[in-house]
Structures are given as structure tokens and as C-alpha cells.
Amino acid sequence: xxxxxxxxxxxxxxxxxxxxxxxxxxxxxxxxxxxxxxxxxxxxxxxxxxxxxxxxxxxxxxxxxxxxxxxxxxxxxxxxxxxxxxxxxxxxxxxxxxxxxxxxxxxxxxxxxxxxxxxxxxxxxxxxxxxxxxxxxxxxxxxxxxxxxxxxxxxxxxxxxxxxxxxxxxxxxxxxxxxxxxxxxxxxxxxxxxxxxxxxxxxxxxxxxxxxxxxxxxxxxxxxxxxxxxxxxxxxxxxxxxxxxxxxxxxxxxxxxxxxxxxxxxxxxxxxxxxxxxxxxxxxxxxxxxxxxxxxxxxxxxxxxxxxxxxxxxxxxxxxxxxxxxxxxxxxxxxxxxxxxxxxxxxxxxxxxxxxxxxxxxxxxxxxxxxxxxxxxxxxxxxxxxxxxxxxxxxxxxxxxxxxxxxxxxxxxxxxxxxxxxxxxxxxxxxxxxxxxxxxxxxxxxxxxxxxxxxxxxxxxxxxxxxxxxxxxxxxxxxxxxxxxxxxxxxxxxxxxxxx
Numbered sequence: 001x002x003x004x005x006x007x008x009x010x011x012x013x014x015x016x017x018x019x020x021x022x023x024x025x026x027x028x029x030x031x032x033x034x035x036x037x038x039x040x041x042x043x044x045x046x047x048x049x050x051x052x053x054x055x056x057x058x059x060x061x062x063x064x065x066x067x068x069x070x071x072x073x074x075x076x077x078x079x080x081x082x083x084x085x086x087x088x089x090x091x092x093x094x095x096x097x098x099x100x101x102x103x104x105x106x107x108x109x110x111x112x113x114x115x116x117x118x119x120x121x122x123x124x125x126x127x128x129x130x131x132x133x134x135x136x137x138x139x140x141x142x143x144x145x146x147x148x149x150x151x152x153x154x155x156x157x158x159x160x161x162x163x164x165x166x167x168x169x170x171x172x173x174x175x176x177x178x179x180x181x182x183x184x185x186x187x188x189x190x191x192x193x194x195x196x197x198x199x200x201x202x203x204x205x206x207x208x209x210x211x212x213x214x215x216x217x218x219x220x221x222x223x224x225x226x227x228x229x230x231x232x233x234x235x236x237x238x239x240x241x242x243x244x245x246x247x248x249x250x251x252x253x254x255x256x257x258x259x260x261x262x263x264x265x266x267x268x269x270x271x272x273x274x275x276x277x278x279x280x281x282x283x284x285x286x287x288x289x290x291x292x293x294x295x296x297x298x299x300x301x302x303x304x305x306x307x308x309x310x311x312x313x314x315x316x317x318x319x320x321x322x323x324x325x326x327x328x329x330x331x332x333x334x335x336x337x338x339x340x341x342x343x344x345x346x347x348x349x350x351x352x353x354x355x356x357x358x359x360x361x362x363x364x365x366x367x368x369x370x371x372x373x374x375x376x377x378x379x380x381x382x383x384x385x386x387x388x389x390x391x392x393x394x395x396x397x398x399x400x401x402x403x404x405x406x407x408x409x410x411x412x413x414x415x416x417x418x419x420x421x422x423x424x425x426x427x428x429x430x431x432x433x434x435x436x437x438x439x440x441x442x443x444x445x446x447x448x449x450x451x452x453x454x455x456x457x458x459x460x461x462x463x464x465x466x467x468x469x470x471x472x473x474x475x476x477x478x479x480x481x482x483x484x485x486x487x488x489x490x491x492x493x494x495x496x497x498x499x500x
Contacts, residue, residue: 001331004181009173010080010154010212011145014041017215020479024191024218028239030225037218040077046135047078048145053136054109058083058144061105062154063196065098065112067087068201068223069130073211075111076201078133080147080173085153087168088202091225094472095119096420097166101158102126104366107166127347150174156365157204159305159411166416168365169305176208177216179308179359182330187243187273187299187310193219194270195243198227198250203410204305205277209245221242233257233266245275247409247441248285255288272296276410277303280396285324301328302397306374309380310335311395323395333357336380337389350360352401353387354380401495405434405442407472411463414494417473418442424464426454431484431492432475432480446475447497449483 003315007013014037017024022038028181030127035043038324056062064075079086087105089098089112099120102110110117154176188193195214199206214221222239232253235241244250251274258266271293281300289295300322301312313327321327329335336344337351345351360381368466374382384402387395406409414432421430429449437443450456458478467472485496 001182001185004177004216005175008150009148009152010176010377011148013177014044014077014081014215015145017218019021021191021218025198026215026218026439027070027073028194028220028222029061030222030239031069033070035073036071037215037244040215043074044077044081045141045145047075047133048081048316049138049141050129050133050136051078051082051084052138052141052144054129054133056082056084056109058147059085059153060109061085061087061107063087063089063105063107063110063112064104065093065116066090066131066204066325067091067225068197068206068226069084070223072223073221075131075133076207076211079111080148080154081141082153083144083148086155088155088157088207090158090200090202090470091116092200092472094468094470096423096468097470099123100166100456101168105156131365132290148173150177153362155207157207157305158202161251165419166413167367167370170362170365171308172362175308175361176212176361178332179330180208180213181216182332183209183301183309183312184217184219186314187213188274188297188315189213189217189219189243189273191218193217193242193273194222194240195219195226195245196222196239196241198224198244198246199409204303204308205245205409208308209275214362229253233268236268236271237266240270242270243273243275244271246274247278248278248281249408249439249441251285251289255285255292258292268293274298276300281323283319284321286319286322298322301474302395304385306361306382307355307383308361309333310353310355310359313394321394323398325390327391327395328393329395330359332361335389335395337387337395347389347391350386350388353383353385353395353397355383356380369459405444407437407442407444410472412444412473414444415448417469417475420469420473421448421465422447424461426450426456426461428452429484429492431494431497433494433498435476435498437476440472444473445497446478447481447500448478448483 018037018041027035062079110128117128154173158166197210201207305308311326311329313322334356356379386399387397417432418430428451431447434442435445461478485493
């Protein structure tokens with residue numbers, strides 16, 4: 001594989017790309033906005049000057065809150081040009097969720113539409129602008145961008161925590177550039193590709209394997225602000241998409257729509273690469289995509305917020321490898337599978353997946369204790385995922401050691417949902433478990449116990465949850481009990497709850 005150019009930082013990468021390929025279109029917003037590399041560099045510099053005039057200093061955290069758009073791309077690069085750290089918030093977040101991360105990171109500025117900012121409680125020291133940061137005189141702004149160092153933080157990503165409080169994952173410029181240069185090379189993302197980025201930019205997959213990867217490889221990103229499965233065929237057909245990324249359910253939906261399209265209304269022949277990030281992809285799905293759509297390749301991959309890109313399948317891998325594994329490690333990354341004593345297991349045996357290399361996060365923001373719990377003294381990241389390595393080094397993820405479940409590709413912490421539910425006021429206890437779901441892969445099931453003298457109405461609780469949680473965190477069902485089952489240690493026995 002070819003090594004990444006010696007850019008070092010995202011601001012220098014953008015400047016080099018804009019100088020060499022100024023007219024290349026890298027953003028084609030469905031609203032009609034188009035950005036060339038030169039236009040993106042100029043607009044980002046304008047945002048940076050505005051942020052510097054607001055008092056943003058190198059290393060300050062700036063929150064970006066909103067749906068995928070051309071303006072989001074500009075603001076992200078503007079934050080990096082200002083030497084600041086991007087803290088992206090999901091547009092699905094409600095006020096309580098957003099405030100937790102803003103307060104945790106000590107952010108100085110929030111870039112968001114007024115409607116989103118209005119959801120927040122008052123936060124001391126936070127200035128709200130946007131979604132467009134006004135230009136201002138800021139002498140030395142260009143020097144600020146060029147002074148950013150490869151080991152400076154570029155992003156703090158929120159990830160669910162098993163303790164109920166979201167954690168801030170710290171990633172630096174060098175990690176993003178190296179990881180997603182290699183990722184995009186394996187995917188074969190290039191200048192003639194059109195890539196609808198469905199995953200939100202607030203998520204590592206949408207931001208790094210979408211926004212950043214497209215600028216790295218001069219591909220045209222199509223930021224999708226709100227995705228609905230019903231719009232999938234129009235999206236692919238109208239935009240002449242060549243690259244599509246998402247969970248297996250996305251591709252099942254595409255094939256189902258094609259099967260129903262007996263009149264040939266949709267043309268998806270432009271698609272050449274499908275990218276999945278799932279523990280397992282049905283072999284039949286891969287075969288059908290190749291036959292029905294004519295894909296050149298299907299890539300399966302494994303990564304996590306704390307470890308960026310870990311493993312990927314490669315061109316030429318047989319269907320059973322793509323279907324049943326996430327491939328082999330990317331360059332510069334080591335993986336081993338260990339037993340409960342930390343000893344490596346034999347190929348074919350289950351154990352916890354440990355990762356080491358440049359992709360391991362710098363740590364959790366201002367949380368050295370929790371960082372030390374997952375990164376040991378030898379630099380191994382304990383992922384909490386259970387996997388199996390085969391003789392060829394292909395990694396299969398078969399289970400999770402930590403108490404998380406995944407809804408439509410998003411990690412959900414039961415403890416976080418429980419903590420949010422208890423804020424409603426009528427509950428004494430809440431216990432959430434992940435259960436299989438035909439549509440979303442997994443879904444949350446919440447068991448609750450009302451406070452003495454109060455009643456709990458499942459429908460009213462669900463309505464409250466929809467108003468105060470991101471959609472993917474809202475339990476699919478809430479069941480009211482008189483008490484929760486406990487084990488011998490007095491802890492809630494979730495094994496019993498799952499069996500129910």
C-alpha cells in the first residue's frame with residue numbers, strides 16, 4: 001500500500017489539495033451547494049478567522065451540532081484551521097445529552113442553528129454562533145493553521161460508557177490522516193467517485209470515513225442530512241452514487257426495492273463499491289449485490305471510536321471471508337485475541353480482542369482512570385469485543401464482553417439509557433437490555449420499577465424518552481415491574497431479564 005503524503009495535519013492537507021487540484025468538487029450538497037477544494041479552503045479560512053476573533057485559542061474545544069451539510073464540512077475545517085478541537089454532537093441529541101458532552105469538554109463555542117441551541121440549559125462560558133460563523137479580522141490566522149502539529153488533538157468523539165456517562169475519545173491529526181488514507185486506499189475511493197455520506201458527521205464513520213476520506217482522495221461527498229430508507233433508490237439513481245456505506249439492512253433494502261421495481265424505474269448501475277461494518281454479512285447478500293447490481297467489491301471492516309480502523313477485508317477475498325470476518329489488520333495495527341488471564345488463544349478460539357498501534361486513541365478526555373482501564377501498560381487497547389482469529393489472520397467479531405448493544409450501527413449503553421430514564425421522575429429503578437430485532441439488528445428493552453406511591457405508564461415513559469433521547473437510544477418497549485430480579489451479589493440480574 002502507498003503511504004500517505006507527508007501532510008501531518010488536516011489544515012496542511014487541505015491547503016496542499018486546494019493548491020494542486022483547486023477546481024475539484026469535493027462537496028455536492030443535495031440542496032444545491034457545491035464546494036471545490038479551493039472553495040472549501042477559502043470558506044474554512046473565513047470560519048477560522050471568525051472563531052479566532054471570538055477568542056478561540058489553540059486546543060480550545062468547539063462544538064459543532066447539526067445535520068450533515070456543506071456548511072458542516074466548512075465549519076469542521078474552520079475549527080481545525082483555528083487550531084481548535086472539533087467536538088461533534090449528533091443532530092439526534094436532545095438538550096440533556098448535548099449538555100453532558102459540552103460541559104464535560106469545557107467547550108468555549110457552539111456552532112449550531114438557533115433551534116438546536118435553544119434545547120440546551122444555560123451553560124456558563126459557552127458562546128453560541130452559527131450555523132455560519134461571521135468573518136472577522138484575525139491577524140495571524142494563516143499562521144495559526146500552519147502551526148497545528150500532527151500530535152495535536154483534532155477531535156473528541158462521544159462514545160457510550162458502561163457507567164452511564166458518555167466518554168470523550170481523543171484522536172489527533174496524524175491518526176486520522178494515516179488511518180483513513182489506508183482505509184480509503186483499500187476501499188479504492190478516488191477522484192471520480194460520488195459518495196453519499198449517510199452516517200452522521202457526528203459519528204466516526206461519517207466524519208472520518210466520509211468527510212475526511214473524501215477530501216483526502218478528492219472524491220465528491222454528498223452529505224445526507226436526514227436519511228430515510230424510502231429515499232434510498234432515488235439517492236443512488238439521481239446522484240449516480242458509486243460508493244455506498246452502511247449496515248447490511250441498507251443493502252437488503254436496496255435489493256428489495258430492485259426486486260419490486262419490475263418496470264426498471266431505478267438505475268443503480270453506477271454503484272461499484274459497498275462498505276459494511278458488521279460482525280457478519282449474509283453470504284447471500286454479497287452474491288445478490290454482485291449479480292443484481294454489478295458491484296466491483298464489497299468491503300467489510302471493523303473499527304471502534306477508541307481504535308479508529310482495525311481490520312478490513314480486501315479485494316479478492318472469497319465470499320466466506322467477507323461474510324464471516326472483518327478481514328485482516330490494516331498496516332501499523334496489531335491484534336491479538338486473549339483469554340480471561342490475558343494469554344493469547346489459539347486460532348479458532350474465542351477471546352477478547354486487543355489492539356495496539358498508531359490507531360489507539362490518546363485516551364478519554366480528562367479521565368485518566370477510565371483510560372487506564374482500557375489501555376494497558378504495554379499499549380494494548382482492550383476493546384471489550386469478543387473475537388476469533390483464523391489461521392490467515394482474519395478477525396471475526398462474535399460477541400461483546402462489555403454491556404453494550406448496537407441499534408442501526410450505533411452503540412448504546414444500557415447504563416446511559418437507564419440514567420436518562422431515571423431523570424423522568426416517576427421511577428425508582430430502570431434496567432435496560434439489548435434484544436435481537438429484525439429491523440435494527442438489536443433494540444433496547446427497558447424494565448422499570450415506579451417510585452413508592454407513583455404509577456408508571458409505559459406509553460407516557462416512551463413519549464418522554466422520545467423527547468429527551470436520541471432516537472436510537474429510545475427503548476422499543478418499556479415493561480413495568482414491582483421489582484427487578486437480583487443475583488447473589490444484590491445486583492440486577494440482566495440474564496433473567498433477557499430471558500423474559
